[in-house]
């Protein structure tokens with residue numbers, strides 16, 4: 001039976017970063033991925049990296065976003081992986097005068113707490129993003145935000161982990177997990193058993209299924225995100241673009257039925273949402289819908305049209321640009337909102353890094369590093385108190 005000290009299950013951004021940082025710390029690591037590296041959300045997302053700064057009193061969100069930003073930079077600039085990283089900045093479009101007032105107050109509040117955001121008028125916005133609609137009041141400009149190729153970045157973490165000695169095994173689907181009498185793990189993978197002292201669950205929207213193998217309930221819900229792309233065009237969009245409904249700024253997780261910040265309740269649209277960018281290769285890509293999916297990756301054509309209409313409001317030239325392809329992926333939303341990163345209290349030596357919802361590409365690298373630091377040192381980094389699995393993971397009776 002193949003032996004390792006630590007088995008990381010899942011080859012998305014969270015699992016590959018965890019494996020890399022554990023291997024850097026000298027641990028004997030095996031990563032098991034059922035498909036290819038980055039074959040799920042981590043390979044198909046929009047590649048937007050969100051960060052607004054450390055702020056005066058850095059919380060988990062600051063650590064995950066700013067820490068990940070540095071890790072992406074390091075992959076590209078220090079380790080030599082061409083992940084198409086660019087600190088492009090982000091334009092968060094403002095649609096109405098009422099929203100402009102809200103964002104003005106928000107910018108003042110964020111700046112007073114040490115974050116790097118600015119309120120730009122329409123003229124100022126168009127001077128840095130020339131195709132921005134002349135009809136909109138302006139934008140919130142976030143200079144720290146960045147972008148990278150999601151698949152290349154996730155593959156880079158896997159390669160960096162392998163360079164540090166981790167074994168990365170693709171086409172290895174975990175079908176069963178047994179806790180042995182001594183608290184170690186036997187993990188079944190299509191006819192072969194692996195043995196490990198510690199297990200890390202990094203299986204994104206499939207964490208619930210892995211939890212069931214262990215007799216625990218992990219409240220992570222699969223949420224479909226869908227995207228569309230134009231054909232390859234000359235450079236036209238220079239920043240990442242986004243827009244969020246006002247209500248999300250006040251919304252709290254309810255931890256009962258639906259995660260917060262969805263665009264749909266069942267089949268009914270409750271709001272719309274937008275994010276996008278132009279890739280280095282030249283495609284302009286946009287998405288935004290978030291709908292509880294049960295792993296259904298069929299495209300909702302109506303949702304794509306709504307999203308496209310919203311993109312046209314922000315960048316009117318897109319009206320005449322046809323859609324050349326669409327795709328979807330499954331995001332891991334925790335029911336109450338925050339990520340789930342840390343030690344699972346119901347079992348010995350069992351850890352999880354997941355629940356990063358719609359911004360797990362931009363937060364996954366640091367989530368993996370923080371979890372690796374925890375396992376390496378035996379001491380939980382203080383900021384992980386906010387993501388403690390103990391708040392929501394329960395035993396299945």
Ligand SMILES: Cc1cc2nc3c(=O)[nH]c(=O)nc-3n(C[C@H](O)[C@H](O)[C@H](O)COP(=O)(O)OP(=O)(O)OC[C@H]3O[C@@H](n4cnc5c(N)ncnc54)[C@H](O)[C@@H]3O)c2cc1C
Nearest residue numbers: 010012014034042045046048174204225329359360361362
């Ligand atoms: C359309 C879309 C757009 C998005 N845009 C952005 C964005 O712009 N910015 C951003 O920050 N985030 C974005 N996200 C969210 C982001 O992609 C996710 O939060 C993040 O990729 C989750 O990473 P993960 O490693 O936790 O999960 P995943 O990438 O899903 O990785 C989990 C892995 O576990 C594997 N696995 C599952 N079960 C098993 C098993 N039994 N055995 C072995 N392996 C298993 C899967 O095959 C998968 O590869 C977007 C997501 C989508 C779908």
